Amino acid sequence: MKKRICHFLLILLLASSNPGCDQSTSSVISDLQLRLAAQTPIRHHVRSVVVVMSDVSVRSTANSEFGTPGTLTHTVDLLELGGSDTRVLEVFSLVEGRYDAARLNIQEVTVTLLNGVQFNEVYPDPQGREMIAEANTPVVVERGRKADVVIDFDLIRSIAFEGDPQRVHDITGMRFSPAGRLVDLASSGQVSGSVKHDNTTPAVLRDDVPLSGYPVTLFQPGRTDSVTVYSDEDGQYSAYFMPAGSYALYGPPTEDTEAFSAENVVVTTASTTRQDVIARKR
Numbered sequence: 001m002k003k004r005i006c007h008f009l010l011i012l013l014l015a016s017s018n019p020g021c022d023q024s025t026s027s028v029i030s031d032l033q034l035r036l037a038a039q040t041p042i043r044h045h046v047r048s049v050v051v052v053m054s055d056v057s058v059r060s061t062a063n064s065e066f067g068t069p070g071t072l073t074h075t076v077d078l079l080e081l082g083g084s085d086t087r088v089l090e091v092f093s094l095v096e097g098r099y100d101a102a103r104l105n106i107q108e109v110t111v112t113l114l115n116g117v118q119f120n121e122v123y124p125d126p127q128g129r130e131m132i133a134e135a136n137t138p139v140v141v142e143r144g145r146k147a148d149v150v151i152d153f154d155l156i157r158s159i160a161f162e163g164d165p166q167r168v169h170d171i172t173g174m175r176f177s178p179a180g181r182l183v184d185l186a187s188s189g190q191v192s193g194s195v196k197h198d199n200t201t202p203a204v205l206r207d208d209v210p211l212s213g214y215p216v217t218l219f220q221p222g223r224t225d226s227v228t229v230y231s232d233e234d235g236q237y238s239a240y241f242m243p244a245g246s247y248a249l250y251g252p253p254t255e256d257t258e259a260f261s262a263e264n265v266v267v268t269t270a271s272t273t274r275q276d277v278i279a280r281k282r
Contacts, residue, residue: 028095029094030142031091031141032058032094032099033088033091033092033149034058034089034149036151036153037084037085037151037153038152038154039082039084039152041155042155045167045168045171046079046113046114048079049077049109049111049112049159051077051106052074052106052108053073053076053104053106054105054128055070056074056103056104057069057104058094058099058102060094060095060098060099061097061098061138067092067094072090074087074089084190084238084240089104095141096141096143097140098140099135099141100135100138100139100182101135102149102182104130106131107122107123107125108121111159129178133151133181133182134182135183136181137187137243148184149182151181151182152180152182154227159175159176160174162174185241187243187244188240188242188267189242189244189271190238190239190240190271191242191265192237192238192272193276194276195214196208196209197256200281211231211257212232212235214231214237214251214279215252216228216237216277218239218247218250218265219250227239237277244269245266245267246264246266247265247266248264249265251279258282260278
């Protein structure tokens with residue numbers, strides 16, 4: 001009888017050590033490529049924003065924990081990442097699943113103004129200054145597909161100048177609070193358009209005047225996340241890395257124009273949504 005029990009336990013042990021269907025499925029490894037972007041511009045008085053970062057990792061929704069961080073240290077001038085430009089930070093080999101945030105530790109940031117003045121902040125090891133970029137919708141890592149995501153670094157929210165930011169020589173310091181969002185490029189699109197004022201003749205389009213440097217903000221009602229971009233010298237703007245969905249658009253009033261708003265700006269995957277801004281002349 002004792003031998004039969006031992007034999008039965010041995011069979012159970014062997015069976016448990018042999019990978020079954022559930023185990024093989026849960027241990028499938030796929031790649032997730034993580035990039036860095038900084039499409040939101042900082043004030044025109046700035047020459048460079050150099051950030052030193054390390055310990056990049058991503059968080060699984062299965063256990064709400066961040067995985068093993070990458071081993072590389074990255075030094076990036078965020079002003080060199082404009083528009084749709086990105087830089088690859090890490091390529092992770094991960095278990096299939098859903099991932100909803102990326103974390104990195106910022107070791108140092110140096111902001112150089114156009115007049116050569118520098119403001120530098122250094123954060124001591126081992127933690128540095130932690131930044132967590134969360135996704136509105138988790139990124140899916142699955143068999144046979146390389147997931148591609150971007151941390152869109154929000155410079156406007158991250159850097160606050162002290163003194164008078166209207167004039168470069170009156171800026172006396174800066175405060176750095178890193179902010180950004182995580183976006184799955186496989187399910188994102190773009191919003192582009194022109195920004196003009198109606199020249200006091202709303203019914204006549206041919207005399208509309210392009211506005212440069214005009215801020216356009218897109219947000220999803222009910223969420224705190226938003227994206228602000230500025231029109232270029234020709235009055236054109238583009239907002240990249242926008243997760244598919246419906247957005248509201250807002251442009252603030254200026255000395256010469258009234259505020260502008262639009263609703264139901266629908267973004268679809270891998271396409272560009274056209275939304276022009278025509279601000280009424282005061």
